[in-house]
Amino acid sequence: MLARIYRPAKTAMQSGKAKTKDWRLEFEPASARTQDPLTGWTSSTDMNGQVRLNFETKEEAIEYAERHGIAFRLHEPQEAPIILKAYADNFATNRKQSWTH
Template sequence: MLARIYRPAKTAMQSGKAKSRSWRLEFEPASARFVDPLMGWTGSTDMNGQVKLNFDTKEEAIEYAERHGIAFRLHEPQEPPLILKAYADNFATNRKVSWTH
């Protein structure tokens, strides 16, 4: 039973970073999914796939996994570089790109 600890990315519906600062512990699938022949739905016999635990910090998630004897894999997030822009940059005299309109 292997778990992964990661920080989820923000959804496409968000412009800010709300709900993306917490850390999540999820179990990796232990068995493959199957298709129900009658309805065509996907199913699984793995109940740990439904467990998603949220933690405030990475250390809390690691401590929980170690305390309960859960093997885990840690995925560190890749932070994009912060590019500061100002509205006044549109009118700068030393613009490197010409106006498009």
């Protein structure tokens, strides 16, 4: 029963950074999913695949896993650089490219 601890990335429908500050503990799948031949639905006998635990800090998630004897793998997030831009930069006189319209 291996778990992974990570910070979820923002979804494609988000423009802000809401719900990306917390850390999440999820269990890796223990068995492969099977497909029902009649309906085509997928199923699994692994109930830990449905468990998602959220924590405010990485240390809380690690402490929880160690306290309950859960083996885990920690995934550190890769931070993207934040480029601040203003609308007024489109009309600046020291632009590197000419403004086309």
